[in-house]
Amino acid sequence: QQATIASIMTELKTFTLEEVAKHNKSGDLWIVVDSYVYDLSKFEDLHPGGGVVLRDADVAGQDATEVFYQLHRHDVLKKYQRYVIGTVEGQKPEVVAAKPGELSKVPFSEPTWLTPAYSSPYYNDGHRKFQQFMRKFSEEEVFPEAFKCEESGARIGDALLKRMVEMHFHKMRLGPGKHLHGLVLPSGLKGEDFDYFHELIINQELSRSLCRGFQDGLLGGMVIGLPPVLNFAQPELRNKVAEEVFSGKKFISLAISEAFAGSDVAGLRCTATKTEDGKHFIVNGTKKWITNGTFSDYFSTGVKTDAGLSVLLIERGEGVETKPIKTSYSPTAGTAYITFDNVKVPVENLLGKENKGFQVILSNFNHERWVMTTATVRSGRQVVEECLKWCAQRKVFGKPLIAQAVIRNKLAKMISLVESHQAWLENVTYQMTKMDYKQQSKHLAGQIGLLKASATRMNHYIADEAVQIFGGRGITKTGMGARIENFMRTTKFDSILGGSEEILMDLGVRQALRNMPKSML
Numbered sequence: 001q002q003a004t005i006a007s008i009m010t011e012l013k014t015f016t017l018e019e020v021a022k023h024n025k026s027g028d029l030w031i032v033v034d035s036y037v038y039d040l041s042k043f044e045d046l047h048p049g050g051g052v053v054l055r056d057a058d059v060a061g062q063d064a065t066e067v068f069y070q071l072h073r074h075d076v077l078k079k080y081q082r083y084v085i086g087t088v089e090g091q092k093p094e095v096v097a098a099k100p101g102e103l104s105k106v107p108f109s110e111p112t113w114l115t116p117a118y119s120s121p122y123y124n125d126g127h128r129k130f131q132q133f134m135r136k137f138s139e140e141e142v143f144p145e146a147f148k149c150e151e152s153g154a155r156i157g158d159a160l161l162k163r164m165v166e167m168h169f170h171k172m173r174l175g176p177g178k179h180l181h182g183l184v185l186p187s188g189l190k191g192e193d194f195d196y197f198h199e200l201i202i203n204q205e206l207s208r209s210l211c212r213g214f215q216d217g218l219l220g221g222m223v224i225g226l227p228p229v230l231n232f233a234q235p236e237l238r239n240k241v242a243e244e245v246f247s248g249k250k251f252i253s254l255a256i257s258e259a260f261a262g263s264d265v266a267g268l269r270c271t272a273t274k275t276e277d278g279k280h281f282i283v284n285g286t287k288k289w290i291t292n293g294t295f296s297d298y299f300s301t302g303v304k305t306d307a308g309l310s311v312l313l314i315e316r317g318e319g320v321e322t323k324p325i326k327t328s329y330s331p332t333a334g335t336a337y338i339t340f341d342n343v344k345v346p347v348e349n350l351l352g353k354e355n356k357g358f359q360v361i362l363s364n365f366n367h368e369r370w371v372m373t374t375a376t377v378r379s380g381r382q383v384v385e386e387c388l389k390w391c392a393q394r395k396v397f398g399k400p401l402i403a404q405a406v407i408r409n410k411l412a413k414m415i416s417l418v419e420s421h422q423a424w425l426e427n428v429t430y431q432m433t434k435m436d437y438k439q440q441s442k443h444l445a446g447q448i449g450l451l452k453a454s455a456t457r458m459n460h461y462i463a464d465e466a467v468q469i470f471g472g473r474g475i476t477k478t479g480m481g482a483r484i485e486n487f488m489r490t491t492k493f494d495s496i497l498g499g500s501e502e503i504l505m506d507l508g509v510r511q512a513l514r515n516m517p518k519s520m521l
Contacts, residue, residue: 013086017063020088024061029054032063035091038083063088069095069393073480101136108415109385111204111422122426126189127197133187134205137167142218143209150211150486153331155295156218158248165248173223175199175367179230179242196432200425203371204378210483212490213330215375220333221253221292224368228254228300228311228360232352237313241298250297255287255314255338256361262289262496263503265302265309265361270340272303272312274347281305281312281350283319283343291497293336294324300351301340308355312345319343329490363437366445369452369498370428376455376494377425380462381418383487387411387469390480401469410465417458424451446511449504456495463488 015037023030029040031054044051049071054060058067074097096105103110113120114131145160164170167186171179172194180191189198207215222245229241229252244250261267270285283303293299299314314320320343322336352360388411391402401407428447432440466484467474473481474488495501 021061037086100139129187146209146211146214149332203374207375213333217332225252225254252298253296255299255301283340287338292334294334309357311351311357311360313349446508450508453501453504
């Protein structure tokens, strides 16, 4: 708002507060917000809260800055710049609004490595340059789409998809690897230099929108559905599907969960029976809660074969039907119920070895859970920023909310949780940069499981306290607390998807016990 208005400052008149005060009645109604004079005479009856709000004695003809920020987010002003007619004599804007790409100046709103005066051993200049690009790209190009799709439930738009393809975004989201070698990535980064901290930056910057449904709708299905193809498909199939997905022509999902089997993968009932000539599998069964399933063209599917578990790449076609599932978050995620009815799948579409599919499925888990954790931790921090801003501007009992000791105590606990989990996350990420796949499976599976479970517990606490801080606004889908309401409603997804908290906590302890010596007290 400030930048736009500043560009036309020479066209704006200057008024005294006494002059503004004369325009205080219906049909002739001016107000002041943060030094800018707004003529709302024609907007009076269009105000969502009714004209009576604007005709209030503390608003009409007055400096209504404090009243405005009790009721509205700063972003609202961007919609109504056309009503600005001037500025108040001797006043300058005081509200600090970060421009796209800038770091927030609100305490604890950024991880320490992005906070002035702090240093980090994990990030170099290349990481910082990449973060600057991702912040600007997210705020200017992704977030507008996120807010729109989160509300409408529509799939991510083709324009943004095309942009993501141009910058090799899909490839970066799969993490470091040969698929990036030879590419020049945003900020001039070489594909060979892309590491897990760059991927962490991508995930954390994207999660700042707090649009949990869109977060998965932004091809979350690809992040977990394509790796089994890249790592276990036959070369011809792998190359074909990779080209189609990376180019944005087709979409892919991971189809493992069923109504009968979630974390209990061994309990899958979807079957794949070989034809007599051995050239095809006939697949029958259902899948449930499949991210991006409503619009996917391919499904990396867990099936029960004659002597175990296998994974097949199934293409949408005859016998494949998808239906949307209504969940707590936005339909933009494309959550689907899938029916496979005598679907004929070529044996060449087998991923890995027949009856050895458990290895294919397990190969995905560590990276999937780590990806989810990076976003979980950052979204918790984003809510802390929302709470800090609100506590500073909200007045209760004649004082800012932040003046209440009980509120400061809530904030202190929330801040402590996000800072400690970010530190744990960065430590695990650093270990990932030093280990190959087998070492990660041996040493980090339990760590990542514990970290994810602890991070989702953190966000349960943060969501609960944030709603208490925002009060009624925190349970309202629009207005000041809209992002808090969304966060509170959708935070459970991360505690269930990718392995429930109970399963992951047990995994962490069981893996630790494998190395338990015969040590006595």
